[in-house]
Amino acid sequence: MSLVLPLRLLLLGAPGSGKGTQTSRLLKRFSNLHSLSSGDILRAQIAAKSEVGNKAAEFIKNGKLVPDSTMVELINTELELRGWLNEASSWILDGFPRTRTQAEALRKVLIPRKATVNMVVELDVDQNVILERIEARWVHVPSGRVYNLDYNPPKVPFKDDITGEPLTKRSDDTAEVFQKRLDQYNLELGPLKEFYRDLGVLHRVSGNTSDTIYPKLERLILEKDKKNDI
Ligand SMILES: *[C@@H]1O[C@H](CO)[C@@H](O)[C@H](O)[C@H]1NC(C)=O
Numbered sequence: 001m002s003l004v005l006p007l008r009l010l011l012l013g014a015p016g017s018g019k020g021t022q023t024s025r026l027l028k029r030f031s032n033l034h035s036l037s038s039g040d041i042l043r044a045q046i047a048a049k050s051e052v053g054n055k056a057a058e059f060i061k062n063g064k065l066v067p068d069s070t071m072v073e074l075i076n077t078e079l080e081l082r083g084w085l086n087e088a089s090s091w092i093l094d095g096f097p098r099t100r101t102q103a104e105a106l107r108k109v110l111i112p113r114k115a116t117v118n119m120v121v122e123l124d125v126d127q128n129v130i131l132e133r134i135e136a137r138w139v140h141v142p143s144g145r146v147y148n149l150d151y152n153p154p155k156v157p158f159k160d161d162i163t164g165e166p167l168t169k170r171s172d173d174t175a176e177v178f179q180k181r182l183d184q185y186n187l188e189l190g191p192l193k194e195f196y197r198d199l200g201v202l203h204r205v206s207g208n209t210s211d212t213i214y215p216k217l218e219r220l221i222l223e224k225d226k227k228n229d230i
Helices: 019-029 036-049 051-061 069-083 100-113 128-135 175-196 211-229
Strands: 008-014 033-036 090-094 119-124 137-140 145-148 202-206
Touching: 008 019, 008 175, 008 202, 019 033, 019 090, 019 145, 033 036, 033 069, 033 100, 036 051, 036 069, 051 069, 069 100, 100 175, 119 175, 119 211, 175 202, 202 211
Parallel strands: 008 090, 008 119, 033 090, 119 202
Antiparallel strands: 137 145
16 A cells, blocks of 8 residues: 555664564555665665765774764755655665764755655564564574574574574673664664654654564554645
């Protein structure tokens, strides 16, 4: 089905909360919805050697973080290129903005195009549940097959189902490393939520699995679409 009204959606969620899964389910459900991830934009603009792409490549080459102003410029350029920078297009932005400063900068470029973010949903997943899931995750590096010891265990413990080769843990799939990412997220979340709450577009759905969160998220979107209040 298609959305009647334009939806410019931002999903806020901790690393490991399943933003990617929710996004791909929404894209399957709503045929006129698109998604754009900050990582994809960065790669596309660098490959295209656009002016802003070259600027971003320079920061990365020097081992620096791409600054907020350049990220906003990248997103703006890519939205423009795709013809989505208008009041009629529907899209989900993934991985950006992460901070209130970024959100403010993004809003500034979207306002003149009447394409501001009109719905923000916080995916509220218990962080202990996220950590348990990370701890239980093992991978077969050559194939990229991922196992979860609780939900999707290998047939033989710690062995890949197809090749029988040993499974390993990714270096960042430990509670310790992941906790640092969660702490960073938690630090940025308050000011970011406040910004969107003040604009009257913030919502929240709670659940510990993608299957429990998705129906709530879809219902929120459908209600908003029906109410014509976007
Ligand atoms: C998520 O899991 C935690 C810990 O098991 C539990 O306390 C909480 O109620 C769960 N949340 C939901 C929405 O099911």
